[in-house]
Structures are given as C-alpha cells and as structure tokens.
Amino acid sequence: MSIQAVVFDIGNVLIEWQPERVYDRLIGEERRRTLFAEVDLHQMNDRVDRGANWKAQVEAMAEAHPAWAEEIRIWHDRWLEMASPAIDHSVRLLRALRRAEVPTFALSNFGIQTFEVGEREYPFLEEFDRRYISGHLGEVKPEPRIYEIVEEDSGVAPGALLFTDDRAENVAVAAERGWQTHHFDGSEGFAERLVAEGLLTPEQAA
Template sequence: MTIQAVIFDIGNVLIEWQPERYYDRIIGPDRRRDMFATVDLHGMNDAVDRGGDFTQVIYDTADAYPEWRAEIRMWRDNWLDLATPVIEHSVHLMRALQARGVPVFSLTNFGRGTYEFARPHFPFLNEFDRDYISGHLGVIKPEPQIYQMVEQDCGLAPGHLLFADDRADNIAAAQARGWQVHLFDGPRGWAERLVAEGLLDRDAAGLDGQF
C-alpha cells in the first residue's frame, strides 16, 4: 500500500533519551542503580507524558524520596543534559522526506511542559507537518487509543502510514492497527528502509558518505 505519511517517534529516534547514562556520569553506576531500583523514575516520566505538570510531578516525586531529592530534581532541572545528543542523520531524513513532498508527523510520548521547554532548543521539533504529543492527547504509546487518534486526525488509512519507533511494544501496537512500521535501531537502517520504500534515493537519504 502506498505510503502517504511518515511518522517519527522522537526519543531515541531523533534525540537520544538515555537517563541512565546521564546519572551514571553524574552519580556513578552503583548509586544510579540504587536510585532507579528505589524510585520508579520511568513511571514518573510517564505521568508527565500523560499530561502531568513537568515541574510538579518531578518535584513531588523528589519530595517523596528525600534521600534522592537532589538527584530526582535533576530530571527536571538538567533535562537538556538527559535528552542528548540529537541524532543528526534522522533529522536529515525527516527534512529530506519533506523536501520530496512526503508529509512527516511526530508521534511521541512527551509531556506538554517538556515539549514546550524542548522546542526552542531543538528547532526541528517545529517542522513537523502534524504533531501528536502524548501530553496534549492525554494518552501514551503503546495504548491503542493514541494510534486511533492519529488516524482520525490525519484522515489517512492505517496502511498508508509508515511509523518508526525504537520500542517493540509501540511498534507492535501500531502494526496491530494495520500501520506499516519500522523498529528503529539506528538511522542508517531507517534510511535504508525509506530508500526501499521508494521515498528517498540513496543520496537524499545520506547513505553515500554524508553520514
């Protein structure tokens, strides 16, 4: 079925998102493992991604664990150090698709406040043809409703959508609705997929030495 829009996840597709790596550097792997075992930090982040206030959710969690208070607050205060670096080849692919007239959407688990905080620092976040941000929608991947909301808003049949995400559960949920999918494990494989689909040629995809 002809692809009429390409959908990008953001974390670990366009921007690396590895909080554990940040904390390993700041407090050391042993203390990081202790903290993540004690505090459900990814659950905290899910609450933000569902629409919870960026600062309040994190600071409330920090106050609930005084022994980790300073470290938990880093999730908010040093967020840009957690969300780094940009995956430049993926950004190139997004822009190359748009240059060929292919609509590009985002579909991401991202808080409302977090996204507004991130947009000035990552200009490409302002360039999508359509944005589907979990914090605005009140639903997170891989819950089926979020994919249905995308379909209803963009008006495209599921089989006309090609979606890249780094998490197998998110991909499986999209595939169950009939979307075409790509499990992202690096920008080169994603570029190869876009070429195979006839959406880009190798040069436009950055496969001949640019990256």
C-alpha cells in the same frame, strides 16, 4: 498500499533519550542503580507524558523520597542533558522527506513542558506536518487510542502510514492496526527502508 505519510517517534529516533547515562556521569553507576531501584523515576516520567505538570511531579517525588531529593531533581534541572544530542542523520531524513513533499508526522510520548524545552533546543521539532504529543492528548503509546487519534485526525488510512519507533511494543501496536512499521535501531537502517519504499533516493537519504 503506497505510503502517504511517515510517522516519527522522537526519543531515540530523532533525539537520544538516555537518563541513566546522565545519572551515571553525575552520581556514578552504582548509586544510580540504587536510586532507580528505590525510586521509580520512569513511572514519574510516564505521568508527565500523560500531561501531568513536569516540575510538580518531580517536586512531589523529591518530597516523598527526601533521602534522594537532590538526585530526583536532576530529572528537572538537567533534563536537557538526558534528551540529547540530536541524531543528526535522522534529522536529515526528516528534512529530506519534507523536501520530497512526503508528509511527516510526530507521534511521541512527551510531556507538555518538556516538549516546550525540546522545541526551543531542537527547531526541527516544529517542522512536522502534524504532531501528536502524548502530554497534549492525554494518551500514550503503546495504548491503542493514541494511534486511533492519528488515524482520525490525519485522515490517512492505517496501511498508508509508515511508523518508526525504537520500542518494539509501540511498533507492535501500530502493526496490529495495519500500519506499515519500522523498528528503529539506527538511522542507517531507516534510511535504507525509506529508499526501499521509493520515498527517497540513496542520495537524498545519505
């Protein structure tokens, strides 16, 4: 089946998402490892991705772990440093697809408030034809329902969707539903896939 829309994950596809890197810089790798072992910051972030209030979740976690309160608040106060920089080649691919009139969707685990911050910093996040953001939907990858929402809302058949994501488990669920998929491990590889599918020319994908 020919591809009718390209579906992008955002974190580590269009924008680097590396909380550990920021914590290593700010408090040192050894202390960061201890913090992450004692406080499940990623689980906290998962709740935000499901729609919970970002600042409230960070403050609740800081109150629950007073010895780490200052470090936990980094997740709110320095969040933009964790979600940076943009992956420029991927952004060029997104825009090239749009110029070629290929519909583009975003499918991303992202909080309501964090996505608002992201939109202000990265205008290309407003350029998709459709956006499926977990915080607004109350559903997250790799749970099947969020993929089902994309299918229902867009009206595009699963086999006509090409989805790229850096996490293998997210790609696997899409593939199980019949989507065409690309496990993202760098923009060059995705560019080659878009060319191979006839969606972009090599010049457009450069």
